[in-house]
Structure formats: C-alpha cells, structure tokens
C-alpha cells in the first residue's frame with residue numbers, strides 16, 4: 001500500500017485545500033493538516049457517532065455523509081464536520097410507558113410528520129433502513145423498529161437531512177428500550193440465578209475459594225473442566 | 230482486496246480449512262490448551278510486559294520504588310498543569326454532593342445509583358457523554374446464567390485468569406452481582422441476545438470454563454452505554470458537564486478529597502467543583518501508546534485518573550501489567566490497531582499461521598494468546614507480511630460461517646462485517662490479519678469492595694481502578710466490572726457524602742508534587758494529565774512553534 005513516495009491528495013476544509021497522504025481517513029487527514037481535534041472525535045473506531053461528516057466528492061453533486069474515522073479521503077473532497085446536531089432529549093419514565101406508538105405520540109410526536117422521502121436512509125453511514133424504522137414506530141411495530149435501528153450510533157446525520165425535522169435516533173433509542181423492557185422474552189434462568197444468589201446458595205463455595213491456599217487454588221483452576229459448548 | 234503478495238498465503242489457509250473445520254466440529258478444543266509451565270514460558274519470552282525495558286521503579290509517591298510499567302512511571306513523574314498560588318479556589322463554580330469524573334458506563338451507573346440515593350450528583354467528562362471505551366465493547370459481558378454454571382465457577386475463572394493476584398473480596402462482588410447487574414440492565418431496556426425460548430445466549434470467551442459471554446450482537450458495550458446515558462439524561466437533576474477535563478483533585482484541610490479542578494476543552498477556562506465525595510470513573514490508558522503499540526481505546530483514554538489519584542496520595546495496584554488484545558487489525562492500514570472482537574474466536578474463528586496451520590488454542594487468556602501470536606510471527610517466522618511492512622497472523626473468519634451456518638456473521642457480528650466491508654474485505658469469505666494491540670489497563674487505583682481508595686472522599690470504579698482483575702482481565706469481565714462497581718461507587722459515595730462536612734479547600738498537595746518533581750530533575754515541559762494524545766506530524770508542529778509538546782493542549 002504505502003509506496004516509498006507517499007502519494008498526496010487534496011482535501012478541502014471550509015474552502016481551504018490541504019495536501020494529505022492518499023488513503024488517509026478524514027480524521028487522520030485533519031490531524032495531518034494540523035488540527036488538534038477536541039470535537040467531532042470520540043472512539044475513532046466507528047462506535048460512538050461523534051465524527052459525523054458531510055462531504056462532496058470532486059465532480060459529484062451528491063451530498064454524502066460518513067464517519068470521519070471510517071471514510072477515506074478522495075482527491076478534491078470537500079468536507080464539513082458535524083460534531084453536534086441540535087436536538088432536545090426529553091425526559092420520560094420507562095416504567096410508565098407502553099411498548100406501542102402511544103408512547104411516541106407523547107414523547108416524540110413530531111415523528112408522525114415523516115413524509116417517507118427516504119433521505120435519512122440514504123445518508124446513514126451505518127446503512128440502516130432509517131425511514132423503515134420510523135415507519136414501523138408509526139405503525140406500533142416496536143420490535144421491528146428496535147431490530148432495524150440496533151446498529152445506530154447516534155451520529156445525527158439523518159436528523160440533519162430530514163425535511164420533516166425528526167430526530168430519528170432519539171426515537172430509535174426509545175424503541176429499543178421499550179423492546180428490551182417490555183417485549184423481550186423473560187430470561188428464565190437469569191431470574192432463578194438472581195434468586196439463588198440472594199438465598200445464599202453459592203456463599204459457602206465462594207468463601208472457601210476466597211480463603212483457599214494459593215497452591216490448592218491453582219490446582220483447582222488448572223484441573224477445572226472446560227466446556228466450550 | 231488483498232494484494233497479490235498475500236494471495237499465496239491465503240491459498241494455504243484455504244487448503245487447510247476443511248480439515249480444521251472437521252476438528253472443530255468434533256467439539257474438542259482444536260489445539261490443546263497450555264499447561265501452567267507452557268503458559269509461563271511463552272509469557273516470559275514473548276509478552277511485551279516481560280521485556281527488560283517494560284518496567285521501572287517509580288521514583289516518588291505512594292508506590293515509590295515499586296516497578297511499574299515504564300510509560301506509567303513516566304506519566305506519574307510529571308509537573309501539574311496548574312500552579313496552585315495562581316489558582317483561586319475561594320469561589321467554587323459548582324457545589325455538589327457526589328462528583329463523578331468520567332462518563333462511560335461506570336460513571337453512568339454511579340450517577341444513577343447516587344441519584345437514587347437522594348444526593349446531588351454532578352457528572353463531568355472530557356469529551357461528550359459516552360465518548361468512552363464503554364461504548365466500544367463488542368464481544369460481551371460475563372454473567373453465570375447457564376444451568377451448568379455458577380458464580381463460584383466464574384470466580385475460579387476470574388482469579389486464575391488474573392494469575393491468582395486479584396483481591397478476593399472484589400472478585401466475590403463481581404461474580405455474585407453479575408446476574409443481578411444483567412437483570413438491572415434488562416429492566417432499563419438493554420436488548421441482550423436471547424434464543425427462541427428466551428434463554429440468554431452464552432458464548433465461550435478466552436479463559437472461561439463455561440460459555441458465559443452474554444452479548445447484544447457485537448455492539449454489546451454500545452447497547453449498554455447508550456441505554457445508561459439515555460437514563461442519565463432522563464434525570465434532569467443530574468448535572469452534566471461536557472468537554473470538562475479534570476486536571477487536579479482538590480483536598481480539604483482535613484485531608485479528604487473534596488472535588489476537582491477542570492479545564493474546558495473548548496473555552497480553555499478552568500472551573501472548580503467542590504464535592505463531598507468524588508468518584509473517579511476515567512477509564513484506561515490506551516492512548517499513552519505504551520511501548521509504541523497501536524491501541525483499541527477511545528481518544529480520551531490517556532490514564533488521567535492514575536495521575537489525579539496518585540497526586541492526592543492514593544495507592545495504585547497492579548500497574549506493572551498491560552493488556553494487549555491478541556486480535557488487533559493489521560490490514561488494511563486505515564484500521565491498524567482496531568479491535569477484532571474476541572467473539573470472532575468465541576464463535577469458532579481460528580488463528581492460523583502463514584502456512585495455514587493451527588498453532589494455539591484460540592481461547593487462552595489474552596496475555597497467553599497474545600504472546601503466542603508474537604512467538605509465531607517472530608521466533609517461528611510464520612507471520613504474514615503486509616505491503617506496509619506490518620506482520621501478523623491469520624484469523625480464519627470464514628470458518629465461523631461454516632460452523633454456525635450461512636448468515637451467522639451478518640446476524641452476530643455486524644460491526645465486524647461492516648468494519649472490513651468499508652475497506653473491501655469480506656470476512657465471510659476472506660480471513661483477516663491480526664496482531665496484538667494495546668487494549669486494557671489491568672491495574673489502577675486500588676479499591677476495596679466499597680470502591681473506596683486509600684484516600685478519604687475518593688472512590689474509583691471501572692477501568693481506572695485496580696484489584697478486580699489482578700494482572701490480567703478476561704473478556705467480558707470489564708463490562709461487568711463497570712456495572713457492578715459503578716453501582717457500588719454511586720451507592721457508597723452517596724452514603725459517605727451524607728455524613729460528610731467539607732473543610733476549606735486546598736491545593737497544597739500540588740505544591741508538594743511540584744517540589745518533588747523538581748527534585749527528580751524532570752524536564753519542565755513534561756506535564757500531565759495528558760488529556761488528549763497528539764497526532765500532529767512533526768513538520769506541522771514546527772510551524773506551530775510547538776515541537777516540545779507531547780500529547781498536551783497548551
């Protein structure tokens with residue numbers, strides 16, 4: 001990949017052109033150019049959604065979205081970092097909600113303004129079917145909305161592009177929490193284990209391990225049965 | 230997508246695949262796990278921690294003359310960022326009962342429990358809420374929930390994995406509260422993977438004797454962290470301060486910790502927070518790039534908590550060991566050092582060398598697995614070279630699809646699939662190249678089971694703390710640690726705050742640090758907390774008239 005002479009390409013930041021090594025991500029190109037990042041940067045691996053970026057590539061009218069840490073610079077690319085998307089986060093008590101569209105009518109009534117233009121889906125850097133999950137919520141299909149939106153990083157790009165001014169990712173967060181709280185199957189074994197522990201079922205065994213001589217503990221450890229299935 | 234130079238080795242991997250799959254299907258380990266002696270041997274000879282220059286005695290403070298990871302000793306032997314006589318403490322900008330520094334899942338859990346206990350809570354963090362290692366965990370969180378598992382079996386795995394150095398009472402709390410922690414998270418709406426009957430899905434992990442890894446696809450950390458963040462934001466009485474990086478802890482005249490001084494990353498102002506109890510939840514140190522390793526950690530993981538705590542006199546534990554994750558990405562170069570989740574091996578992915586041969590049990594504890602990879606690529610000369618000159622071993626991911634059925638990767642490892650697809654590698658049909666990467670701070674500020682440190686008023690929870698995992702943490706136990714001990718910290722700090730009257734604030738301890746560091750002849754430009762790493766190239770820094778700076782905002 002890296003030849004002895006690194007080839008350079010140009011990246012345009014706020015109208016100003018910077019020469020950066022070919023193959024750089026937008027984030028490393030910014031740093032290469034001398035920007036010490038304090039916003040628009042987080043995990044740097046595509047998990048936190050802090051580095052949403054809008055860009056246009058040379059000779060292409062299309063406005064695209066990506067994560068700065070995951071998008072490779074192309075020659076002549078114009079970029080604008082979107083470190084924050086203005087949006088309120090209302091309070092709610094999950095215990096008082098129901099897993100259906102009524103909860104959204106109360107908390108995020110604006111989502112019902114969706115005009116099904118699909119702009120959000122097109123911009124999503126996670127390739128999420130954003131419009132579809134919003135439509136699912138409107139129909140009260142919380143389970144599908146939770147499933148479709150699972151990989152959302154809350155980068156906010158969908159909300160920026162939405163002509164109906166929705167904040168899709170907030171609604172998605174609520175959908176997943178409602179699913180996890182009310183619609184996921186009961187985890188039978190888990191509840192029993194919690195009760196057993198409360199009843200002190202494992203106390204004695206753990207106490208004996210806690211006070212066991214080092215050598216004996218080691219012996220127990222290396223002789224323990226290992227199951228992978 | 231792999232260049233021609235690597236194709237020949239890929240063909241060798243493909244040639245041995247069918248046979249390896251057969252072995253795996255038999256249900257036995259595909260390579261025999263190592264004995265104690267074999268483990269010790271490979272660790273001594275190949276683990277970075279065991280090299281001569283890995284450790285050195287720190288020259289001052291609570292751990293004076295104890296050998297610590299050299300880069301950690303360096304960062305402890307530095308000048309503070311503020312000069313006390315020039316800093317006015319008399320009018321605190323914020324007053325609170327419990328101050329929590331760091332907004333990852335440990336900080337969030339602490340905030341929720343402290344709020345529930347009825348005290349005033351302030352949560353301050355360096356970047357945004359949730360810009361944290363907590364958000365990045367892919368593989369899972371451990372909890373004994375299977376019929377054939379128990380907290381006692383979990384206990385033995387944890388303590389053996391930690392080389393028997395862990396603090397027993399911390400391990401006990403960790404394993405005994407694991408199922409309860411999962412139940413709490415489910416109550417808050419975290420979606421864990423379940424089978425058709427509702428049983429939580431369990432996957433094996435490195436060093437575990439039962440499949441015990443619970444997951445939320447391969448966005449486990451995100452699923453937990455974003456839920457906790459949402460819940461914190463539901464409680465408007467929790468004060469949130471973002472882009473506020475703690476630069477020093479404050480004490481009161483009685484010798485207890487009583488808040489912190491913060492630096493605002495955007496306005497460059499300093500703020501004083503006065504608190505009855507302070508919880509450090511600042512996470513780890515990956516961005517110190519110890520021994521120049523690449524890291525999996527988030528941008529703000531610069532070990533600040535260690536420095537803050539050390540300067541007020543808190544003792545550190547197990548700061549002589551560093552966790553390298555065996556499977557950091559090596560190719561393509563844009564994702565160098567990024568994590569390839571252990572779940573890849575948990576689901577059957579096999580490490581093989583350049584000849585396509587198996588060489589290590591895939592799920593040894595991380596230090597042993599990492600050392601084995603290094604041995605294979607160095608001493609044995611069976612590594613795979615990339616065009617940029619990096620070396621690694623193969624992780625044969627297509628095996629996962631064969632063992633678990635078509636679609637298994639898309640369903641269970643969407644983040645991994647997406648990560649590589651962005652750079653034109655399809656992990657369903659092509660193997661990936663991996664090599665150890667700097668991953669986790671095994672030790673930290675020593676705590677007891679109530680998360681209290683050795684200094685009154687100061688609590689610590691999560692990756693910044695030390696003792697839970699001894700010298701080596703097993704996968705899935707950190708996500709568990711931050712929930713269990715984050716909750717404990719919130720509870721105990723709140724109790725402490727209720728009983729506490731804060732005396733007059735002072736930074737006298739910082740003056741003493743300055744004196745001590747002067748006596749050690751440390752160069753003036755060495756300051757910490759590091760706050761953010763520095764990735765600006767030298768030729769640019771020269772033009773910024775900034776060549777002495779290393780990882781600090783001036």
Ligand SMILES: Cc1cc2nc3c(=O)[nH]c(=O)nc-3n(C[C@H](O)[C@H](O)[C@H](O)COP(=O)(O)OP(=O)(O)OC[C@H]3O[C@@H](n4cnc5c(N)ncnc54)[C@H](O)[C@@H]3O)c2cc1C
Nearest residue numbers: 331333335355361362363368369475512691692705707708
């Ligand atoms: C890529 C990756 C994958 C992982 N996968 C797993 C896994 O599958 N299972 C598992 O159990 N563990 C895993 N881990 C480890 C685990 O996720 C972390 O150890 C854990 O989340 C740490 O949580 P924390 O709350 O202690 O710290 P963090 O989540 O890192 O939070 C610390 C917070 O403190 C802030 N902070 C730091 N310094 C300051 C300061 N000076 N002032 C103010 N704020 C500050 C940071 O910005 C951050 O917000 C993984 C880690 C990484 C990096």
Ligand code: SF4
Nearest residue numbers: 124152153155156158
């Ligand atoms: S759904 Fe919206 S916020 Fe979530 S990842 Fe996609 S564009 Fe970003």
Ligand code: SF4
Nearest residue numbers: 114115117118120162
């Ligand atoms: S962009 Fe807005 S209006 Fe268009 S489909 Fe998405 S949510 Fe609906």
